[in-house]
Amino acid sequence: MFFNVSGLLRENTGASRRFSLENDPPVHRGHVELIRMPKGVLVRCDADVVVDDRCSRCLVPFGYPEHISFEEIFVQQVDPSSGAHFPAPDEPDLFFIALDHTIDITEAVRQYTETAAAMQPLCRPDCPGICAECGQDLSMAMCDCPRRPVDSRWAALAALKLSANG
Ligand SMILES: [Zn+2]
Ligand SMILES: [Zn+2]
Numbered sequence: 001m002f003f004n005v006s007g008l009l010r011e012n013t014g015a016s017r018r019f020s021l022e023n024d025p026p027v028h029r030g031h032v033e034l035i036r037m038p039k040g041v042l043v044r045c046d047a048d049v050v051v052d053d054r055c056s057r058c059l060v061p062f063g064y065p066e067h068i069s070f071e072e073i074f075v076q077q078v079d080p081s082s083g084a085h086f087p088a089p090d091e092p093d094l095f096f097i098a099l100d101h102t103i104d105i106t107e108a109v110r111q112y113t114e115t116a117a118a119m120q121p122l123c124r125p126d127c128p129g130i131c132a133e134c135g136q137d138l139s140m141a142m143c144d145c146p147r148r149p150v151d152s153r154w155a156a157l158a159a160l161k162l163s164a165n166g
Contacts, residue, residue: 001021001024001027001032001104001105001106001109002102002103002104003017003019003032003034003102003103003105004101004102005017005034005041005097005101005102005103006080006101008034008036008041009036009041009076009079009080009097009101010080010081011036012036013036013037013038014035014036015035015036016033016034016035016036017033017034018031018032018033018034019031019032019033019034020032021045021047025050026049026050026051026052026109026110026113027047027048027049027109028047028048028049028050028065029047029048030045030046030047030048030049030068031045031046031047032044032045032105033045034103037073039073039075039076039086039089040073040074040075040076040097041073041074041076041097041103042071042072042073042074043070043071043072043073043074043095043103043105043108044070044071045068045069045070045071045072045105045108045109045112046067046068046069047067047068047069047109048065048066048067049065049066049067049068049109049113049116050063050064050065050066051063051064051065051066051113051116051117051118051121053117053118053121054121055121055122055123055127055129056119056120056121056122057122057123057127057128057129057130058123058127058128058129058130058137058138058139059130060123062121062123064118064121066113066116066117066118067116068109068112068113068115068116069112070108070112072095072108073094073095074095074096074097074103075088075089075094075095075096075097076097077096077097077098077099078099078101080101095107095108127139131143131145133145133146
C-alpha cells in the first residue's frame with residue numbers, strides 16, 4: 001500500500017489527498033487521507049480488514065472481518081525540492097516517509113489489524129472445539145471421552161442473567 005507524496009510535500013500544511021483501498025490484503029476496502037503537516041504527513045486510514053487467524057477452540061485457520069481506524073504521522077526525512085535531509089527525531093516507533101517520497105502504510109495496517117484481532121476468535125459461535133482428553137476435532141466427529149460441562153463459570157453467569165431478568 002504505497003502512496004507517492006512528492007507532490008503533497010511541496011504543498012502547504014493542511015493540503016490533502018484521498019485514496020481508496022480495495023482488495024489489498026488484509027484490507028477488504030477502505031480509504032486513506034494524507035494530510036500535509038509541518039514535519040511530515042498525517043495518514044488517516046479507515047478500513048474493513050480481514051483478519052487471518054485460527055479458531056481458539058479447534059485451531060482451524062479462518063478469516064473474519066474487523067474494522068480498523070488510525071491516524072499516524074509519517075515523518076519527513078528529505079525535502080523533495082532541495083534534497084536537504086532533516087535530522088531524524090529521536091523517538092522510537094516512528095513511521096517515516098521513504099527517501100523516494102513514498103509512504104508505505106502496509107506495516108501500520110498490519111499492526112492495527114493485529115490489535116483489532118479478537119482475543120479468542122471462533123470459527124463459528126458454537127464451535128465444539130477439540131476434545132481435551134483425546135484431541136478429536138469435535139466438529140468432525142464425537143469421541144467416547146466422558147463429557148464435563150463446558151465451563152462452570154458460564155453456567156453461573158447464565159443463572160445470574162436469568163435471575164436479573166426475572
Ligand atoms: Zn473452531
Ligand atoms: Zn475425546
